[in-house]
Amino acid sequence: MKHREIMLRILVAGTILLPVVAVAQQSEKITLGFLGAGPAPTLAAPDPLLQTFRQSLAAHGYVDGRDVIIETRWAGGQLDQLPALAAEMVRLRVDIIVGVGAVAVRAAKSATTTIPVVFEVVIDPVANGLVASLERPGGNLTGLTTFDPQEARKKLELLKEVLPGLARVALLGDQALRDSQGHEEQARALGLQPQSLKIAGASPDLEDVFQAIRKESAGALLVLAQPATAIHRRRIAEMAAKHRLPTLFSSSGAGGLIEFGTSLVEVSRRMATYVDRILKGAKPADLPVEVVIRQELVVNLSIAREIGVTIPPEVLKRADRVIQ
CATH class of the missing domain: 3.40.50.2300 (Response regulator)
Structure with a gap:
């Protein structure tokens, strides 16, 4: 009898604790790093790519400040600062790094081989040595390219x-x-x-x-x-x-x-889809690089x-x- 009572109490306690654990897990926010070579945006001069990325993330169910935290770092045109900024994101243990431009993405690639990196505004990621091929990127990088040789x-x-x-x-x-x-x-x-x-x-x-x-x-x-x-x-x-x-x-x-x-806004909009797929378990190495040419x-x-x-x-x- 005592054994049954003990088991019953454990089961009841378990049913009480499970929702608490679930809530605790849900409350853990995803951290995304957004690395750009340009100037930090201001209220007077917002960054359209970051704005569009936030909106597209929200459409996928990731609201900035509620479900995700976006850590932004900007080089302000000082490209030699990008490696240090990428290393800082690694120290912050962000879940994914979003890189804008080949120089920023190259810095992220040098900083980590484990954190997924999603890129945009990269003209030729294969020629830049960022991925092995568009179809099978390999490694921890994938994203979108605007490569149009014409x-x-x-x-x-x-x-x-x-x-x-x-x-x-x-x-x-x-x-x-x-x-x-x-x-x-x-x-x-x-x-x-x-x-x-x-x-x-x-x-x-x-x-x-x-x-x-x-x-x-x-x-x-x-x-x-x-x-x-x-x-x-x-x-x-x-x-x-x-x-x-x-x-x-x-x-x-x-x-x-x-x-x-x-249209770089269109590219930034699609980038959120890559982030969503990676957060749901897809590996960057298996996600083909998408070519976006919508002039x-x-x-x-x-x-x-x-x-x-x-x-x-x-x-x-x-x-x-x-x-x-």
Whole structure:
């Protein structure tokens, strides 16, 4: 009898404790690391990729602050800081690292071989040595790539369409990075003379950049999608308008004449799906890298009027968005 009473008490205690254990397990929040090469967002200048990622996570049932904690780290364009920031995330024991851009992802790859790393805004992850192949990444990395070998040519062709007499084009990039898309070669193939310029640091001398462009009589400025140019994109757009110089940016919200490139917001939205699958048990090594090429064209007619450029009707018809 005593034995039965003891067993009954254990069973009752178990039924009481089980929900408590379950609640305790549910209350443990998942920690995600978000590593970016650009500037830390502010209320006045939020990061659209982080915003979209948060919204997409919430759609999958992971609300920031309730179900997950997102630890963000930003290099502010100082790419040499990324290894230390990635190492800090490892020390924090985050469950997954989300890396934006090849340099940030390379830092995360060097910092850990066990924590899953999901990447975006990486043009060619195989050529960058991040994954073995798109189909079978191997290791602890997977994610999304915007690799379109024809994108540089498409941008230059668009500039020629908007500016029929264009002969020379300035290309502005990041001093710390090479042009992996071959804009110079593509420009020459289209009969254009390229002028390559680089900026670096927190306060680059953009006046010198535009003086160099004016000296060479470049008829347009194509801004490469790289960390230094992303950080200073609004200043670049403002100064280009001041110099009445037509600009083409990638999808960045810089405020230039034209924006054309793969929608990074769409890429960031899909990235949450990878995080969800990994949290549910999938291994990065087995998740194929997804190629996202959904190009978006934005034309700013306000800038066009300001600098005296007429946008051809055919270009306006193709535009996903026209800013009046």
